[in-house]
Amino acid sequence: MTKKKQTQTPLSGDRLIDTLFRVILDTLNREIEAIRVKKVLRNSSRKELFGLLTEGKIYLGKRMHASQKHPLVAGLIHELLHAAFEDSVSERRILALENILLCRLTDAQKRHLRRYIPTHEVKKDPK
8 A cells, every 4th residue: 555645835934924824724725615717807896806705615817916926826825814814804904914925935835825726717707
């Protein structure tokens, strides 16, 4: 019988950032059932969105992330923070945490998160 190789979680060396990174990964593995990428993501009032968390699924808008250094990873982090903290943290604080994490996460940690984002796009709009 062969053992599956466990991929080790990349760490930055900063205990606070590593703890937040583990919270994000735990949320991703326990609460999120699917991640979908859509070229243009819009809400019901036709406003273009970066990301959307609905019923355990995360939708990421590809066009809105095109100008960023780490496309789609920022949106994934943002939506995972919403899922992790639910209604206990305001949008302003979620944005602040997202910016801090984007600056302080290592490239290996960002690559680890990028593995969860599918390369194909969906055509169907979220419900």
